[in-house]
Amino acid sequence: MKQRGLFHTIFGNKEKPSQNNATDFNMYSLLNSFNSTYYQNTGNAWDMNEVRSAVDALCRNFAKLKAKHVRTGKTGISKIERLLNYRPNSQMEAYSFYYKICANLKLTNNAFIYPEYSTSGELVAVWPLMSNRIDLLEKNGQLYLKFIFNTGKVKCVPYEDVIHMRGHFFDHDIFGSKNTALRPALEMASTINQGVSNAAKLINSIRGILSAKVSSKDEDLTKARDKFVQNNFQMSSNGSGIIVTDTKMDYTPINEKASPLSKDQLEYTKNAIYDYFGVNEAIVQNKFKEDEWTAFYEGAIEPIAIQMSQCFTNCLFTDTERSYGNEVMFEANRLQYASNTTKVSVVKELAPIAVLMIDDVREIFNLAPLPNGEGQKVLQSLNYINANIADSYQSNGDTPPPPKEDEEDQPEEDPQEENTDESQDNEGGVDNGDKQQ
Helix, strand or coil, X not given: CCCCCHHHHHHCCCCCCCCCCHHHCEECCCCCCCCCEEECCCCCHHHCHHHHHHHHXXXXXXXXXXXXEXXXXXXXXXXXXXXXXXXXXXXXXXXXXXXXXHHHHHHHCEEEEEEEXXXXXXXXXXXXXXXCEEEEEEECCEEEEEEECCCXXXXXXXXXXXXXXXXXXXXXXXXXXXXXXXXXXXXXXXXXXXXXXXXXXXXXXXXXXXXXXXXXXXXXXXXXXXXXXXXXXXXXXXXXXXXXXXXXXXXXXXXXXXXXXXXXXXXXXXXXXXXXXXXXXXXXXXXXXXXXXXXXXXXXXXXXXXXXXXXXXXXXXXXXXXXXXXXXXXXXXXXXXXXXXXXXHHHHHHCCEEEEEHHHHHHHCCXXXXXXXXXXXXXXXXXXXXXXXXHHHHCCCCCCCCCCCCCCCCCCCCHHHHHHHHHHHHHCCCCCCCCCC
């Protein structure tokens, strides 16, 4: 049976003759480094409880974003929008796809997405890539990325054909910076976790203190302890659970087993990791209020969504397509996390001025759209009108007549001139909405 792995699923079986031939490429020269090789190494950060809880809180909220293909003068859902919102590739649904992108970006400060096209040039899938090593190569003046995966498989891709998102983009010309700033907090958290684990084992193993009232040798104390444990803590010899001592020994049980580490130390380390990833305890434990969620979205999720929108737009569309208004936007319905009071207030303010459709209002309250397109009707109050027809609306289509002058101030008119004016009016038909008798 012929095997087909994920590598061939993403990149296909056919390779260009010189696609992965190292002799056809040169190392790409950087401005601030002589090393054109980048290693994506997260260390053991993902295995730490505080790091995983912080990254997971960010990723699971980031994965709720929805893609929107904006096209000037066109409506409806395009194929690109359906692909990005439901099944970006054959192995992932949209939630897992965006979760993985955010996790890669936060743990490595780099996220790579490879678009797959059909033979006709139509976008059929997008794949998040994660390799152990990436080499920067150059051929005919074009930058290439050489992905070297953990399995040893290699793929060279033009940089312009890959969606590349970066975090902490400062000290490298191409890639995002490494998370070295997080290392002290990780080391401290690792030390504290080991200390807590060892202390817990020690505390749980100590049941009490058996003190001798008379001085004895070490051998005698050891024998007395072993005999005391055998007689009192083994079910075979002490089924009643009652401890008996004599005047030679005094036993004191230990009931309170406090941790040797202070609460402040634990909180400091946890908050240092949470601050680095832009979350807090309320977000991690899903106890946030409306204002806290808004601040979290605007400070942690929205910047990544803006970057992802720009990266997808630049890679998926040509300059000509972008000039016609094609772009990909990622956005979230923040009103879903608002209180009912806020939702009602927003609907009351926006619905009368024709901003919301019926389905928009239903979505705010987590309701399904109406069938047969009934929800695509725009709501509007009759208290608002188009400014261009405001004058006509108020005068019922008639131009208000000029103000009348007093008869005493008016000069006498010549009958012949009056007849001439009437004849001129009749030649133009009915004007100003006057009815002809």
